[in-house]
Amino acid sequence: MANMLGKSLQAGDAIFTRVSHTVYLAARGIVLGxxxxxxxxxxxxxLRRIGASLLTENVVEAAEVLIVVTTVSSSVHGAWYEELVKNL
Structure with a gap:
């Protein structure tokens, strides 16, 4: 069982790729929407595409934390980010 779980959590696994991409899209929807x-x-x-719509509230909570972290990071490191973008 542990071996099967370990294999399914590898980055190249099709199911892992689909689920992680879907969670990314859900979090992005909350951050932008x-x-x-x-x-x-x-x-x-x-999340409905993979049958995980019951996890919406969990993704909302995680995305809210992500929004706070990015807001704080932007206010603390904003000037550095601007200089970094200028040099690209």
Missing amino acids: GNGLKGRQLAEAA
Whole structure:
């Protein structure tokens, strides 16, 4: 059982790739659509494709934390980010 689980969690596994991409799309929907109705609808639509729409609330909570982290990071390191982008 542990061997099977280990194999399915590898980056090249098709199921792992599909699930992780779907969770990414759901989180992106919340970050860009907000944590209100629109963002939740976007996340649920993405998760529904793999039958995981019951996890919408969990993804919303994780995305809310991600939003706070990026906001703090932007306010702390904003000037450095601007210089980095100028040099690209």
